[in-house]
Amino acid sequence: MSMTLVTTRNVSPRIRGFLASVMLEIAAGVYVAPRLSPAVRERAWAVLDEWFAAETDAAIIMVWADPSLPGGLGINTLGALPAGLYAVDGMFLARRDVLFARTGAD
Numbered sequence: 001m002s003m004t005l006v007t008t009r010n011v012s013p014r015i016r017g018f019l020a021s022v023m024l025e026i027a028a029g030v031y032v033a034p035r036l037s038p039a040v041r042e043r044a045w046a047v048l049d050e051w052f053a054a055e056t057d058a059a060i061i062m063v064w065a066d067p068s069l070p071g072g073l074g075i076n077t078l079g080a081l082p083a084g085l086y087a088v089d090g091m092f093l094a095r096r097d098v099l100f101a102r103t104g105a106d
Helices: 013-022 038-054
Strands: 002-009 024-027 030-036 059-065 073-079 084-088 091-095
Touching: 002 013, 013 024, 013 030, 013 038, 030 038, 038 059, 038 073
Parallel strands: none
Antiparallel strands: 002 030, 002 059, 024 030, 059 073, 084 091
């Protein structure tokens, strides 16, 4: 069993209520469970995956400790994330596209 963290963005009350029934909501859209078994984590993710089809402009990220994976983290995602996640040399890196505004001084 390991610590599991779920963050949500723009999800329906149905998903928020489900997550609150499985985990503690420590901040708006942030859920944590200190000792969630892999079986319970997988069942919860299956429910989220099934219900996510009805969501619009939403995102869910689940993170848990797993020493066999890059960076020692397992990561599941649904929806468009604000940053891309990439496994590089045994760790995860997040990358955001940066847009530069033109100043007109060309």
